[in-house]
Amino acid sequence: MRQKTSLFNKGIFVQDLRSVGWIGIVYFLLLVAVGPLQILLNVEHYHKTIMQSKISNEVSLPEFLGSAEAYTILTCILPVALAILLFRYLHTKLAGDYIHSLPIKRNALFHQRMLTGIGILVLPLFLNALIMLGVGQGYHLGEAYSMKSVGLWLITVLLFNLLVFTGSIFVAMFTGMSLLQGVFTYIMFVFPVGILMLSLQYADLFLFGFSSFLVRDSYTSTLFPGLRMAHSSAAPLSIIEWSVYIVLIITFYVVALFLYKRRKTETATQAIVVKPLRPVFKYGVTACFMLTGGIYFGDFQKMGWIIFGFIVGSLIGYSIATMILEKTWRILYKWKGYIGFAIVASISLLLLNMDIFGYENNVPQDSEVKRVYVSSEIPEIDRILATDEELEEQVKRGEISPGEVEMYYRKNFFTDRTNIHNVTTFQKEIVKDKNELELIPEKENNMVVFVYELKNGDKEVRKYNLPPHKYDNLYKPIVESDEYKKNLYNALRINENQIDRIVLSSGIGFDDKQEVLTDQSQMKDLLRAVKQDIKDQKYKEIQKGTNTFVDIELIQGKNEPLIDSVPSTFNQTMKWLKDHQIYKEIVPMASDFDYVVVQKWDPTVSEGEVASTDKITDKDKINQLIKLASNAGYEYRMEFHSKSGHSIYETGVHYEDLPNDIKKQLN
Known part of the structure; x- marks a missing residue:
């Protein structure tokens, strides 16, 4: 009972x-x-x-x-x-x-x-x-x-x-x-x-080539x-x-x-009823506060401030943990444990800074690499390395669209053995210059990301901030390769026999400036001209970024359209457009605009704009600026103010391409 x-x-x-x-x-x-x-x-x-x-x-x-x-x-x-x-x-x-x-x-x-x-x-x-x-x-x-x-x-x-x-x-x-x-x-x-976040932040600070952005979202x-x-x-x-x-x-x-x-x-x-866990609690809290303090002051990017953050954070954490355990604020006599913690923490951080596991110098051997991804943007690692089946499942769940799969997650990979060798050689040179490159802050368009998928299934990821043009001789053969251009332009990957129509439009707004091609012969001729121009492109032209002169929209049945931006330097393409009386119908002209304003922008400034030109109304100069319009960065940008409804179209522009009188107004 x-x-x-x-x-x-x-x-x-x-x-x-x-x-x-x-x-x-x-x-x-x-x-x-x-x-x-x-x-x-x-x-x-x-x-x-x-x-x-x-x-x-x-x-x-x-x-x-x-x-x-x-x-x-x-x-x-x-x-x-x-x-x-x-x-x-x-x-x-x-x-x-x-x-x-x-x-x-x-x-x-x-x-x-x-x-x-x-x-x-x-x-x-x-x-x-x-x-x-x-x-x-x-x-x-x-x-x-x-x-x-x-x-x-x-x-x-x-x-x-x-x-x-x-x-x-x-x-x-x-x-x-x-x-x-x-x-x-x-x-x-x-x-x-x-x-995990704290550990990744410290790996950012102490390990050359590591980027927390590349791994943290996955976990x-x-x-x-x-x-x-x-x-x-x-x-x-x-x-x-x-x-x-x-x-x-x-x-x-x-x-x-x-x-x-x-x-x-x-x-x-x-506070803690299990005695063996009391030191774990005390030193765990101290460690967390120490790491948080280091990250807080680490924004100054100076080792002295980071160490100061370590000391302040650990003292605060140790004090709080001790007061909780002792249930009193009178803890001045409880400092022996802190000295031991400080010694262990100093040795651990020193070992991390020494890179005892060889992370920084590790570059895969060419024979170990299945494929390698190279980009100037931080990718979603899980998705770019996903199998076709995994991507299809993500499409079914609505997480990504079929167009995004083609545009972002199946591009920028190299499998050609020559390109893989050029990529590893490029990274080895970067590793040699560690002491110089560590001091370079991260800015827009100055980074390079390597993602290696090895034959044994492992992956290796690195990110570096590079000075402009220092490694042009190493990057040039990669950029000028057919594989790179195929990743960059949809026209090189598309089956021309499966195209239903091509929509040509202005690269600077103007929905009404549009021409639709449906004739198979014309579409094939245009695509051949575009492909030849792409193959003839040189390193400097590609590195400047895609000019937004003309947009070519390739449509295949019900699939999402594939779009390429064609620069004015594509001579054969421009000739084809002129020969078929299409050029003037889609290319923006100076007569379409009231004026243009060129601006310098800084995202760290609250209003963004830090310098601006006067209104540019000269038609010859506007025509010159139209040809300079680019989608490569927005540190310098142009605003085209149109006559029809006074719409504003924004594009990027390279500073070095601007006329001297405009440069003077921006300095």
Whole structure:
């Protein structure tokens, strides 16, 4: 009879419902407010959106189920509050003594309270799912509100609720203060992301060729459950992610039970109840504050300031951690531990700066490289290295479009062995000049990124800031190669027999300046002229960036159009356009504009513009500026003010190409 009584205590259950049951009611009302209520208020918009969109037959988490951000906020707050209130007695000595004096075993008490908490979380979610299903079916909102879609939403949100709830109870077993339980819960979930970000920032400072931008986005959302939940509507959890989160929930539950059965009631009000973890807490907080201080002062890009940030941050962190553990501000006699920490930290940072693993000097051997990506822009590593199957899945989920796949994620790779050799030679020269290049700040268009995909499946990524023209002799054979030009221009990759039409238009606005070609013979002749001009292009012309003189839009059936910007230096193309009386129909003329203004811009200045010319109205000079229009950077730019409606068309321009009188006005 005692055994049966100890498995479930009705009195404790009723008391728990009285003390924490209101959280379930509040949770239910908030879920209704951010889900079904929003649907009802916007049902016509939702209905129109769903009916007009092509929803995949595959089960997904559509945005129509409400705000992912709102659900994420609720998941990050209410389960933590519920866990704190359910186990509040652990942090109050009198309450702990009373509860544990009752005729119920500790493990049974733990299970009962855990199940009560889980029930309070599950019931509002289940009721909310039923309401969403009813609203969706009643208003015929389609597949977005099918049983499968709503069911997937339910178990996904429940999974994250259980993760946060069990995680908070796990944390409760290590502390004797309810306030710290909440704080430590958020620290536990944020810590992997925070420590990763800090580590990447320091790798930026100390490792030549490393860039945190190239790796951090790939891991941030997966390491931080809150971000992962917010993105789950666009990218449902994979089997691996489900497995990891379920294992974490079970681990939190089992370890919390193990510690609960051995926890002493007199540890209530202590910051850390597990003694071996006290130094871990103290020095962990100190290390985090030290790294944060170094990053804060590291913005000055001077080692002296970084070291100053280390010292200030570590002192603040050590003081805070010690005061929490000792529960007093009188800690002046507790500095021996800080000296030991400072010695260990100094040795660790010295080893990092020495690059003992050879990261900086590592350049792959030509024979090891499967392909290499070279660009002056920071790419999305996961996507450019994705397989065709992975890209197709991302297209299906609506994360990227087919046009983006062709434009961004299948370009700029080199597989030709000569190009691979030229790329590795280029990087080796950069590594030799480390001491000089480390001091160069990052600016627009002065970086180069290397992404190697090796034959063994590994990848290596490097980013460098380079001075202009220093490595032209090494970069020239890469840029002038057929492979590079094929990456740069769509015309070299397209099958001319599959083109339905070509749309020619002005590169500087003017939607009305347009010509459409449908004759197969004309299209083939034009493409041949464009391809020949591309093949004849030299290094300096390519490096200046694509001139925006004429845009050529290549259309193949229902596929997204492929667009190339053609510069005025493409002589054969310009000749073809003139021979076919198309040139004047699409090329902008000085007569189209009232005036032009040339400006120098600086993004660090609040208004942007730092110098500007007077209005240029001379027609010959305007014609000259039209031919200089480029999409390569906007440090210097031109504003073309048209006569028709006084529209403004903005383009970039290279400073060195500008006439001398305009340069004088910008200096």
